[in-house]
Amino acid sequence: MARIGVFVCWCGVNIAGTVDVERVAEEAEEKISNVVYATDYKYMCSDPGQQIIVEAIKDHRLTGVVVASCSPRMHEVTFQKACLTGGLNPYCMEMANIREQDSWVHKDREEATAKALELIRMKVAKVSKLEPLFPIRVPVTKRALVIGGGVAGIQAALDIADANQEVVLVEKEPSIGGHMAQLDETFPTLDCSQCILTPKMVQVAQHERIKLYSYAEVESVSGYVGNFVVRISKNPRGVDTEKCTGCGVCVERCPVKKIPSEFNAGIGSRSAIYIPFPQAVPNWPVIDQEYCTYYKKKKCGLCQKECAAGAVIFDTEPEFIEEAVGTIVVATGYDPWEPVAYGEYGYGIYPDVVTSLQFERMTSASGPTSGVLKRPSDGEVPREVAFIQCVGSRDNVKGYPYCSRICCMYTAKHAIIARHKAGAQSYVFYIDVRAGGKGYEEFIRRAQEEDGARYIRGKVSRVYQDGKKLIVRGEDTLLGRPVELRVDMVVLASAVKAKSDAGKLARKLNIAYDQYEFYTEAHPKLRPVDTNCAGIFLAGTCQAPKDIPDTVSQASAAASKALAILSAQELTREPLISVVDPLKCNACFSCREVCTFNAIEEETLRSGKKVSKVNPGLCLGCGACVSACRNGALSLKGFTDDQIYAEVNAI
Amino acid sequence: MDDIEKKIREEARRLLAEKKVDIFIGYGPGYDETHPMPVFIEAEDEVEKLIYNEYCVFNLTRYLVEMDEGKKVGLVVKGCDSRSLIVLLQENKVQREQLVVIGVPCEGIKDQDSHEILKKCRECRYHQPVISDIMIGVIEEKGPEEDPYQEVIELEKRSAEERWNYWSGELDRCIRCYACRKICPLCYCDPCIVDQTQPQWVEKSIKPSANLIFHLTRAFHLAGRCIDCGECERACPMEIKLRNLNKKLEKECESLFKQVAGINPEEKPALITLSKTDPDEMLR
Numbered sequence: 001m002a003r004i005g006v007f008v009c010w011c012g013v014n015i016a017g018t019v020d021v022e023r024v025a026e027e028a029e030e031k032i033s034n035v036v037y038a039t040d041y042k043y044m045c046s047d048p049g050q051q052i053i054v055e056a057i058k059d060h061r062l063t064g065v066v067v068a069s070c071s072p073r074m075h076e077v078t079f080q081k082a083c084l085t086g087g088l089n090p091y092c093m094e095m096a097n098i099r100e101q102d103s104w105v106h107k108d109r110e111e112a113t114a115k116a117l118e119l120i121r122m123k124v125a126k127v128s129k130l131e132p133l134f135p136i137r138v139p140v141t142k143r144a145l146v147i148g149g150g151v152a153g154i155q156a157a158l159d160i161a162d163a164n165q166e167v168v169l170v171e172k173e174p175s176i177g178g179h180m181a182q183l184d185e186t187f188p189t190l191d192c193s194q195c196i197l198t199p200k201m202v203q204v205a206q207h208e209r210i211k212l213y214s215y216a217e218v219e220s221v222s223g224y225v226g227n228f229v230v231r232i233s234k235n236p237r238g239v240d241t242e243k244c245t246g247c248g249v250c251v252e253r254c255p256v257k258k259i260p261s262e263f264n265a266g267i268g269s270r271s272a273i274y275i276p277f278p279q280a281v282p283n284w285p286v287i288d289q290e291y292c293t294y295y296k297k298k299k300c301g302l303c304q305k306e307c308a309a310g311a312v313i314f315d316t317e318p319e320f321i322e323e324a325v326g327t328i329v330v331a332t333g334y335d336p337w338e339p340v341a342y343g344e345y346g347y348g349i350y351p352d353v354v355t356s357l358q359f360e361r362m363t364s365a366s367g368p369t370s371g372v373l374k375r376p377s378d379g380e381v382p383r384e385v386a387f388i389q390c391v392g393s394r395d396n397v398k399g400y401p402y403c404s405r406i407c408c409m410y411t412a413k414h415a416i417i418a419r420h421k422a423g424a425q426s427y428v429f430y431i432d433v434r435a436g437g438k439g440y441e442e443f444i445r446r447a448q449e450e451d452g453a454r455y456i457r458g459k460v461s462r463v464y465q466d467g468k469k470l471i472v473r474g475e476d477t478l479l480g481r482p483v484e485l486r487v488d489m490v491v492l493a494s495a496v497k498a499k500s501d502a503g504k505l506a507r508k509l510n511i512a513y514d515q516y517e518f519y520t521e522a523h524p525k526l527r528p529v530d531t532n533c534a535g536i537f538l539a540g541t542c543q544a545p546k547d548i549p550d551t552v553s554q555a556s557a558a559a560s561k562a563l564a565i566l567s568a569q570e571l572t573r574e575p576l577i578s579v580v581d582p583l584k585c586n587a588c589f590s591c592r593e594v595c596t597f598n599a600i601e602e603e604t605l606r607s608g609k610k611v612s613k614v615n616p617g618l619c620l621g622c623g624a625c626v627s628a629c630r631n632g633a634l635s636l637k638g639f640t641d642d643q644i645y646a647e648v649n650a651i
Numbered sequence: 652m653d654d655i656e657k658k659i660r661e662e663a664r665r666l667l668a669e670k671k672v673d674i675f676i677g678y679g680p681g682y683d684e685t686h687p688m689p690v691f692i693e694a695e696d697e698v699e700k701l702i703y704n705e706y707c708v709f710n711l712t713r714y715l716v717e718m719d720e721g722k723k724v725g726l727v728v729k730g731c732d733s734r735s736l737i738v739l740l741q742e743n744k745v746q747r748e749q750l751v752v753i754g755v756p757c758e759g760i761k762d763q764d765s766h767e768i769l770k771k772c773r774e775c776r777y778h779q780p781v782i783s784d785i786m787i788g789v790i791e792e793k794g795p796e797e798d799p800y801q802e803v804i805e806l807e808k809r810s811a812e813e814r815w816n817y818w819s820g821e822l823d824r825c826i827r828c829y830a831c832r833k834i835c836p837l838c839y840c841d842p843c844i845v846d847q848t849q850p851q852w853v854e855k856s857i858k859p860s861a862n863l864i865f866h867l868t869r870a871f872h873l874a875g876r877c878i879d880c881g882e883c884e885r886a887c888p889m890e891i892k893l894r895n896l897n898k899k900l901e902k903e904c905e906s907l908f909k910q911v912a913g914i915n916p917e918e919k920p921a922l923i924t925l926s927k928t929d930p931d932e933m934l935r
Binding site (some may be wrong): 583584586587588589590593594596608628630631632641642645 | 844
């Protein structure tokens, strides 16, 4: 016979203001069958409140507990722990939500009190049917996967590896480094970006606990927290990395040289066999099969002939590798948005209208002009440069409604660099200047006051050419009058957008993403690096646009989350999972079809009958299989048909 | 017709002789020519029992779920029967390797009393079997003679009260003999939800509320699966218009998911597919 205790919380006046809590407790004990003890207290979640539950479990030999208080989202764990302390299985406790579902939404005291009693009655009926459940223990594979080798991935990989755990780092491009490697200087300190990044890149390459797969992609992910199996495809590089010495002779000799360089954001060129940039890690070349004459026509092969190490192999098939990992950090970064929707700015029409990433390459010492700012059309040093902010950001019509967060700061940096490197006068068209960060506002002031950048609040309506000059027409909304500038170059601060294949990867990982395909954190404030999938964490701009300091902070945060998993001997999982009744199962396997976690397996009974079976390590207890099963062979522990039926029938 | 009958016998004889099948399911003589019965042939010398005529209405795929695993089965299917076979394949109730399917093109089955072509056949869109190993003849697909959803559309036009009265009138007659369940090729659950007691979802007694729950549950369990062979309605001794119930859900499934059940064995049935283009916003 069930012996149930009911604990009614006042929640200060939150509940007690509308519900007669004392009467509820009295009537629960008197009128609801199986209730052997009921009481009320001002704050059940407080230490003394919990102690009441602990004592009552012992004194009244309770077999089940109903806490009538707030939502289980708030305090389910609190009361489960109290039950455990009292010696009761924590899964024999239910919460009747008499706050959100009662006192907060009703005014009439009489009715709210009656409803509280009904809610308790339902939970008592359910608790009478609850069975003790025990956490599922799963082993942990002590290795982390980091997807993406930009600054976020590099930081996360180093942090995890430095904490004595193994890391597998997968980078899609031939070299790690990401967008940060493309930058010239960084705000607000004007450090040389490559100078601070390349030591970290080298550390990754040299780290004994980091296994780096560059020019490789995650093909599929199976398994669950603590026990993921990742299939990685290594793209055919054309070069045997075991033999290659990185001497670069092949790159020099390659006759196909006019390919737009991705690293230089399209403004420089590269050969068909290439090393993306001098400090690339790893420093092996890669052959671009789309342009290489050998791949296209089976002719040339010059690189192969010239390679003293015999490392050029012209392979075509990807190689597949499986890695077992316990946790995953996703750090896939962003794509710069192509501002083609802004025809009026003349991008793609006038060579001197460039994006900010192109400008970055034009001023970088490793760029095509070796750091001398020259305009693309005629190679002249620009005297006046116009910067247009929010190109594609904060624009729900042509671009994205969100703020890309980094543009205000890097544009101020560009204005400063333009003055320092070319003595140029800068004009910045802006909507607002968003400089919330340590030293950021001061940096903007420095651009304006020390380096003479002229800030014009307003949008540009048109950019067109007049001889060698570009005419920028816009409006100064502070003065309320039109502006027309004659400049040598126009730089567009184009938006930060999610990677074009972000959604595809998210579906492989089973993680959520928003309408822009940025990955969604589990809670915007309290769980900013977790995903909805246990054991998978986010770092950097794959989650939202952010600058380098924020990216690196988030990467370290993700690393510490990953380390929490890797440092555990074993993981425990909620036992609220599906279970199959083999006697009822008709083996139609609709459950397997609807399961997004691949948790349904096939089992052959001794009688020879095939039935489905739930893998407790994979099941997350979503219940999709339960509703797909026509004759109710599947049930969700803690929410069985019998328990729900009892709850419904108690009304 | 005689030609089809002859060929079915030939194929059955050959399949049994070559040990390609252990059992052959076809139509045999009933008490008169308008009442053929299913027959199960296990020896070559029994194939003369096989007949085929325009009264062969039974959906023989009904017997597949009761076959022992691994038993090789030959069977005769018409267009509609071939579709329930596909659903059974999709639901792993039968393995394709264990089957030899004899497809018969069907111009419509006649009513045993009126000798008219059955209504379900006049509304049929799949006269040619959609799956078979051996086809006996071909038939040009001319599309349905009558709109398959006409009666459902008429019902939809009625007010909620009128529909309630209509369905109460139909379902109140149910005597819970479960003939509809027994004859349905896709009602194979064991134990059926109706026979379960803890909890007891459906009351066993014959009363309007329990009848309603039984038939609605059955209709929902057939949603996206029913291929409109009409056997439930034919088997019903109380002449309840069960097809209208299933056709309504068939129509919904077709308009929402652009899917007709039992056409493609490789296709994943709509109701167990999670799609980014799902018409229900919650599921996207």
